Amino acid sequence: MxxxxxxxxxxxxxxxxxxxxxxxxxxxxxxxxxxxxxxxxxxxxxxxxxxxxxxxxxxxxxxxxxxxxxxxxxxxxxxxxxxxxxxxxxxxxxxxxxxxxxxxxxxxxxxxxxxxxxxxxxxxxxxxxxxxxxxxxxxxxxxxxxxxxxxxxxxxxxxxxxxxxxxxxxxxxxxxxxxxxxxLGLDGQAKMSKSLGNTVGLLEEPEAIWEKLRPAVTDPARVRRTDPGTPEVCNIYHLHKGFSDQATVDHVAAQCRSAGWGCIDCKKVLLESMTRELGPIRERARDLEAHPxxxxxxxxxxxxxxxxxxxxxxxxxxxxxxxx
Ligand code: SF4
The missing domain is CATH 3.40.50.620 (HUPs)
Known part of the structure; x- marks a missing residue:
C-alpha cells in the first residue's frame, strides 16, 4: 500500500x-x-x-x-x-x-x-x-x-x-x-484564513454560522433579487459544492441563473446542508474535548x-x- x-x-x-x-x-x-x-x-x-x-x-x-x-x-x-x-x-x-x-x-x-x-x-x-x-x-x-x-x-x-x-x-x-x-473567505476577497477573520469554524453552532453566512459576499452582479447570477463566480455556490448533494448543487445553479430565488434563500439551503454535515462533527468534538x-x-x-x-x-x- x-x-x-x-x-x-x-x-x-x-x-x-x-x-x-x-x-x-x-x-x-x-x-x-x-x-x-x-x-x-x-x-x-x-x-x-x-x-x-x-x-x-x-x-x-x-x-x-x-x-x-x-x-x-x-x-x-x-x-x-x-x-x-x-x-x-x-x-x-x-x-x-x-x-x-x-x-x-x-x-x-x-x-x-x-x-x-x-x-x-x-x-x-x-x-x-x-x-x-x-x-x-x-x-x-x-x-x-x-x-x-x-x-x-x-x-x-x-x-x-x-x-x-x-x-x-x-x-x-x-x-x-x-x-x-x-x-474564498466570506468577504470574497481572499483565501479563507483565520488571520483575515473571514472564516467559519468547523465547530461553530448553526446560529453563529448563519450570522456569518447572511452578510457573506455573493455574485456582485446580483444587485436586485430579479438580477440573474453566475454561480461559478460565487463563493456560496462553491460552499454548496462542498456541503450539498449533487441534486441541490444543480438546483442552486438553476435558481441562481434564472433569478428563481434570492441569495438569502440560497444561503438558508446552504446552512441546512452544513448543519447536516457539521452537526455530528460538533458532537464528536464535544465528546473528545471532555476526554483530553x-x-x-x-x-x-x-x-x-x-x-x-x-x-x-x-x-x-x-x-x-x-x-x-
Ligand atoms: S443565488 Fe446563490 S449562488 Fe447565486 S449569487 Fe446568490 S448566493 Fe451565489
Missing part, C-alpha cells in the same frame, strides 16, 4: 476552508492508503507566537481532525515535535540544499518581506518540510494544484541526497492532486509508530553517510 504524508499547522479549531480543501479528502484517503498525518508545531514557531496558545491550538487541532473523521485505527496522527528525528533529518538535508533554491521560494520571499529581522528558520522551513515527508519515505503527498511547486523542492532534495551518496534510498514523492476546492487524556493517548501512540519508522530511516541515512 502506498504511503501518504501530510501536515497541518496547529492553528486551533479547523475552519471550513481547510476542512473542504484538505481534511475531508484525508478522511477518504485513510481507507485507501497508509496515511501519516502530522500537526506541524515545529513549523508554527518560525513566526511570533505565544507558547501557551500553541499548546492549546495543537490540542484543538487534534480534536478537530479526529472529530472530522480521522480514525486512529486507520491512520497515524501525531505532533511533529514528539518525533525529534524530523529536525535531525532536516539538518542533514540542509547540507545538500543550495541556498539559492531556498531564497527563491515564493513563500519565503512573501513572509521575509513582512518580517523586520528575518530568521534562519523561515528560510529553512522548506527543508524541514522535505524532512517531514522523506523521514517516512512517503510515496504520495496530497496537494492542491497551486501547491505542486512546493513539493518540487522535496523531490529535488531527495534527488540530490541520493545522487551525492550514490543510492536510491529516498523515493521522490509524487503529488496526489486534491479535488479542486477554491474556498484520550487525545493525549492517541497522539502518543501515533508518535510511537512514527518514531519506529523514523529511527529506521535515520539508521539507514547515518550508515550511508558515514555517521556514527
Amino acid at each position: 502506498s504511503r501518504i504524508f501530510s501536515g497541518i499547522q496547529p492553528s486551533g479549531e479547523l475552519h471550513i476552508g481547510n476542512y473542504l480543501g484538505a481534511v475531508k479528502n484525508w478522511v477518504q484517503l485513510q481507507d485507501r492508503y497508509e496515511c501519516v498525518f502530522c500537526i506541524v508545531d515545529y513549523h508554527a514557531i518560525t513566526g511570533h507566537y505565544e507558547p501557551s496558545d500553541l499548546r492549546q491550538r495543537t490540542f484543538d487541532m487534534a480534536v478537530s481532525l479526529l472529530a472530522a473523521g480521522l480514525d486512529p485505527d486507520k491512520c497515524t496522527l501525531f505532533v511533529q515535535s514528539m518525533v525529534p528525528e524530523h529536525t535531525e533529518l532536516a539538518w542533514i538535508l540542509n547540507t545538500v540544499t543550495p541556498l539559492g533554491e531556498l531564497e527563491r521560494q515564493t513563500q519565503y520571499k512573501d513572509k521575509a518581506s513582512r518580517q523586520e529581522s528575518v530568521l534562519a528558520g523561515l528560510l529553512n522551513y522548506p527543508v524541514l518540510q522535505a524532512a517531514d515527508i522523506l523521514l517516512y519515505r512517503a510515496d504520495l503527498v496530497p496537494v492542491g494544484e497551486d501547491q505542486v511547486q512546493h513539493l518540487e523542492l522535496t523531490r529535488e532534495v531527495a534527488r540530490r541526497w541520493n545522487a551525492k551518496f550514490g543510492v536510491s534510498y529516498f523515493p521522490e514523492p509524487k503529488p496526489l492532486l486534491t479535488p479542486a476546492r477554491r474556498i 487524556a484520550r487525545i493525549a493517548e492517541i497522539l502518543a501512540q501515533g508518535a510511537e509508530r512514527c518514531r519506529t519508522m523514523a529511527r529506521e530511516t535515520m539508521a539507514a541515512v547515518k550508515t550511508t553517510m558515514g555517521l556514527v
Whole structure:
C-alpha cells in the first residue's frame, strides 16, 4: 500500500476552508492508503507566537481532525515535535540544499518581506518540510494544484541526497492532486484564513454560522433579487459544492441563473446542508474535548509508530553517510 504524508499547522479549531480543501479528502484517503498525518508545531514557531496558545491550538487541532473523521485505527496522527528525528533529518538535508533554491521560494520571499529581522528558520522551513515527508519515505503527498511547486523542492532534495551518496534510498514523492476546492473567505476577497477573520469554524453552532453566512459576499452582479447570477463566480455556490448533494448543487445553479430565488434563500439551503454535515462533527468534538487524556493517548501512540519508522530511516541515512 502506498504511503501518504501530510501536515497541518496547529492553528486551533479547523475552519471550513481547510476542512473542504484538505481534511475531508484525508478522511477518504485513510481507507485507501497508509496515511501519516502530522500537526506541524515545529513549523508554527518560525513566526511570533505565544507558547501557551500553541499548546492549546495543537490540542484543538487534534480534536478537530479526529472529530472530522480521522480514525486512529486507520491512520497515524501525531505532533511533529514528539518525533525529534524530523529536525535531525532536516539538518542533514540542509547540507545538500543550495541556498539559492531556498531564497527563491515564493513563500519565503512573501513572509521575509513582512518580517523586520528575518530568521534562519523561515528560510529553512522548506527543508524541514522535505524532512517531514522523506523521514517516512512517503510515496504520495496530497496537494492542491497551486501547491505542486512546493513539493518540487522535496523531490529535488531527495534527488540530490541520493545522487551525492550514490543510492536510491529516498523515493521522490509524487503529488496526489486534491479535488479542486477554491474556498474564498466570506468577504470574497481572499483565501479563507483565520488571520483575515473571514472564516467559519468547523465547530461553530448553526446560529453563529448563519450570522456569518447572511452578510457573506455573493455574485456582485446580483444587485436586485430579479438580477440573474453566475454561480461559478460565487463563493456560496462553491460552499454548496462542498456541503450539498449533487441534486441541490444543480438546483442552486438553476435558481441562481434564472433569478428563481434570492441569495438569502440560497444561503438558508446552504446552512441546512452544513448543519447536516457539521452537526455530528460538533458532537464528536464535544465528546473528545471532555476526554483530553484520550487525545493525549492517541497522539502518543501515533508518535510511537512514527518514531519506529523514523529511527529506521535515520539508521539507514547515518550508515550511508558515514555517521556514527
Ligand atoms: S443565488 Fe446563490 S449562488 Fe447565486 S449569487 Fe446568490 S448566493 Fe451565489
